[in-house]
Amino acid sequence: MRVGVALALLALWGATAADAQVVPSRWRPDEMVVIGDCSVVLAVGAGSDLVYAVTTTGIGLFDARFDRWELPVRISAALLPPMGAPALVDPVDRSLWVGGQSGLLHYDPRLELTETVAVPGGAYDLMFDRDDTFSGLYVRSRIGWHLVARGSGFLSDVTSLPPPDRQIRAPRIEEMQRTLPGLAARSLALSDARLRSYRFTAGGEIRATGDVFVGTDGMGLLRLDPVTQALEPVPFGLVGTQALAVAVTSDGVVVGSGARDARRGFTWVSADLQRFRQDEGPPATGFRFTNVLDLAGTELDLWAATDRGVWRVGADGRAVREASALVGDAEVAYAVAQVPGGAWVGTERGLFFVDEAGESRRVDAQVREPVLAILPRSDTVWVGVMRGLGFVPPGGDEVLVPGQVADEPWLRDPVVALASAGAALVAATEERVAWRDSAGAWTVERAIRGEVGRIVALQGDAGGVWILGTSGLARFRPGGVAFQVQVQQADLPGLPRDLAVDDRYLWIATDGGLVRMDRRVLAP
Numbered sequence: 025m026r027v028g029v030a031l032a033l034l035a036l037w038g039a040t041a042a043d044a045q046v047v048p049s050r051w052r053p054d055e056m057v058v059i060g061d062c063s064v065v066l067a068v069g070a071g072s073d074l075v076y077a078v079t080t081t082g083i084g085l086f087d088a089r090f091d092r093w094e095l096p097v098r099i100s101a102a103l104l105p106p107m108g109a110p111a112l113v114d115p116v117d118r119s120l121w122v123g124g125q126s127g128l129l130h131y132d133p134r135l136e137l138t139e140t141v142a143v144p145g146g147a148y149d150l151m152f153d154r155d156d157t158f159s160g161l162y163v164r165s166r167i168g169w170h171l172v173a174r175g176s177g178f179l180s181d182v183t184s185l186p187p188p189d190r191q192i193r194a195p196r197i198e199e200m201q202r203t204l205p206g207l208a209a210r211s212l213a214l215s216d217a218r219l220r221s222y223r224f225t226a227g228g229e230i231r232a233t234g235d236v237f238v239g240t241d242g243m244g245l246l247r248l249d250p251v252t253q254a255l256e257p258v259p260f261g262l263v264g265t266q267a268l269a270v271a272v273t274s275d276g277v278v279v280g281s282g283a284r285d286a287r288r289g290f291t292w293v294s295a296d297l298q299r300f301r302q303d304e305g306p307p308a309t310g311f312r313f314t315n316v317l318d319l320a321g322t323e324l325d326l327w328a329a330t331d332r333g334v335w336r337v338g339a340d341g342r343a344v345r346e347a348s349a350l351v352g353d354a355e356v357a358y359a360v361a362q363v364p365g366g367a368w369v370g371t372e373r374g375l376f377f378v379d380e381a382g383e384s385r386r387v388d389a390q391v392r393e394p395v396l397a398i399l400p401r402s403d404t405v406w407v408g409v410m411r412g413l414g415f416v417p418p419g420g421d422e423v424l425v426p427g428q429v430a431d432e433p434w435l436r437d438p439v440v441a442l443a444s445a446g447a448a449l450v451a452a453t454e455e456r457v458a459w460r461d462s463a464g465a466w467t468v469e470r471a472i473r474g475e476v477g478r479i480v481a482l483q484g485d486a487g488g489v490w491i492l493g494t495s496g497l498a499r500f501r502p503g504g505v506a507f508q509v510q511v512q513q514a515d516l517p518g519l520p521r522d523l524a525v526d527d528r529y530l531w532i533a534t535d536g537g538l539v540r541m542d543r544r545v546l547a548p
Contacts, residue, residue: 049515053095053136055545057297058082058517060537061287062096062261065239066105069120069194070228071113075237076120076131077245077260078105081537083120083131083138084260086237086245088230093260093298098517099138103129107225107241110194112150115157116174123147123194128163128172141177143170150194153186162186197238200227204236206253216243218307259300263289267533269328270524271319275299277524277531279538280316280328288314290337292323293538295529305343311335312345318522320362327367329357334369334378347376347384361398361405368405370395375407375416375423388422399442401449408439413451426466434458434468443484448502450489452479457491459502472498475509481523483530487548492523492532499547510546 049056060081069076077084085094105111105124112121119132127143145165153159160174162185170179185191201207207224214222220242227238234250237258245258264281271278276295282288289304289311305311313330321327326337327346334357337343351357351371359370366379368387372394375387397408403418412435414423429435437453444450449460455473460466472479476493483490488501497511497520513520517536524531530546532539 049098051515051541051545053097055542056515057095057540058098058537059096059262059293059297059540060517061263061265061281063240063242063244063287064107065225065241065245066107067109067111067122068226068228068237068239068245069111069113069122070230070237071115071118072232073230074113074118074133075228075230075245076111076113077237077239078109078111078120078122078129079244079261080104081261081265084245085133086258086260088233088235088237094133095297096260097131097136097138099129099131103138103140105129108197109226110148110150110196111226111228112152112161112192112194113228114161115152115154115192121150121161123150123163128161141172141179143179151185152192154190154192156186157192195228197224197227200224200229200236200238204248204253206248206255207236207238209253210255214240214243218304218310259302261300262291262293262538263287263302263304265537266518266535267521267538269316269319269522270531270533270538271321272524272526272531273323277526277538278319278323278326279533280319280330282311282314282316282330288316290316290319290326290328295526297540303337303343311343317357318359320360320367325362327360327362327369329360329369329371331356333357334360334367334371336382344382346378346382351376351384356394358394358396359398359408361400363400368398368400370398370407387416391423396438396440397442397451399444399449401444406442406449406451408442408451410438412436413439426460426464428464428466432458432466432468435466440479441482443482443489445484445489445500445502446486448484450482450484450500450502452482452491454478457482457489457500461503467502469500469507472507475507477513480520483523483525485525490523490525490530492520494520496520497523497530497532508547511541 062079064080067078073089075086083097105122110123122129125146128141128147131138145167147163149164151162161172163170169182171182222240222242225239229236236248246255264287267279269280276293279291292301313332315331318329328335333351334346356372361368369376374391375395378384393410399406405416407414413429439451441452447462455471458468476498477495479493481492491498495513499508518534522533530541
């Protein structure tokens with residue numbers, strides 16, 4: 025957001041600097057987008073064509089005319105309203121007003137600004153005068169009714185209200201269930217594919233079309249068809265809050281979620297953030313793993329390294345734990361890399377290859393240590409292990425150590441990530457990177473823990489390599505410019521976990537959700 029625009033709006037509404045509370049960011053909304061778990065909807069506001077869904081991770085904007093999501097808005101957790109809070113869309117400027125225990129939350133999409141208006145006694149009901157919408161917003165607190173005059177942001181007491189037939193009131197979900205048979209019937213048996221029960225939390229109606237949108241406490245935003253009275257999901261968001269792994273697919277990315285969340289599984293996200301498909305595993309049991317540590321493959325054939333072995337999810341959504349004879353159910357798989365004919369899998373007890381039929385074999389029985397990273401490159405498979413860097417030669421069945429690597433002490437530390445950057449092979453320990461040129465010579469770079477923290481992932485392209493650490497993201501060109509820090513820890517919603525790169529975007533999996541960054545605003 026431009027500072028000048030924010031200050032101009034504050035002056036317009038007569039608010040103080042403390043009233044404008046947004047998640048700090050030096051990026052424009054289209055440059056950095058954060059996608060989280062949007063399954064719990066706290067409030068819903070419906071206008072003439074725009075539907076707002078306030079979730080536990082921010083504000084979602086759905087354009088009902090074109091069935092299209094606008095970019096979501098991050099807001100401070102301190103601004104989130106209680107579940108079932110009243111919400112109204114301003115008929116004049118299409119902005120959102122939401123009531124809460126301490127006052128009003130106001131979001132204006134034109135200026136990309138979120139602000140608050142303090143209301144003594146809280147804001148428990150909202151109303152516009154249909155014939156005089158320019159006068160402002162009526163707010164009911166525990167004390168009585170007030171008017172927030174348009175253009176001032178100040179509260180004034182009111183002695184009379186518009187006649188009932190002129191009142192545009194914030195709908196209550198209880199009232200909607202009494203008047204809409206489709207909602208009333210489903211409210212008693214609202215459940216998902218895993219038969220978990222949920223309830224409606226808020227709702228709103230687009231009067232021009234009769235479309236009704238309702239929020240839930242675990243199934244996200246739903247749309248009620250005005251003719252059939254059937255409920256259909258309006259998909260948006262991830263399975264769970266914590267994004268642990270991410271991989272590029274043909275039209276976007278796939279994200280692995282889990283860890284601290286009760287919900288775990290995979291979410292396929294289109295690059296334009298319009299299509300979301302979630303998979304939480306078998307309806308009866310769900311996935312048995314807790315952590316997803318690495319992903320590879322496509323939407324039709326996904327491989328996942330987890331804390332409960334390696335899993336494969338096919339086009340039919342059926343999940344199978346592979347290599348069960350060699351990789352125990354409680355064995356951690358750290359890395360997976362798909363190749364024609366199968367996939368290479370690195371576990372806490374060594375390296376395995378699993379073919380398309382599910383048959384598996386151990387590669388080099390002498391390697392019984394954790395394999396942390398895998399990179400197929402031409403006919404050679406490079407691996408990062410606890411004792412450094414190794415490779416499996418074409419047609420080979422053992423892990424070898426390159427000669428120069430054996431003589432370089434820094435390359436004998438645990439190698440946690442591997443990537444190709446043009447003709448160069450790049451390997452990373454937790455605090456530095458090393459690279460091998462086309463002639464086979466290795467160069468070990470200086471420690472960069474001070475710039476990016478502990479290195480967790482690498483992604484390369486023709487121009488260089490992206491280095492993701494616990495404190496930020498840097499760009500490095502082997503043999504070229506020095507490390508350029510592009511993204512700082514404060515820019516991200518949580519601890520960074522994984523990284524994926526396509527031609528247009530850079531995707532970062534974090535504890536606070538998935539981050540999509542436009543590569544055009546980053547250094548080449």
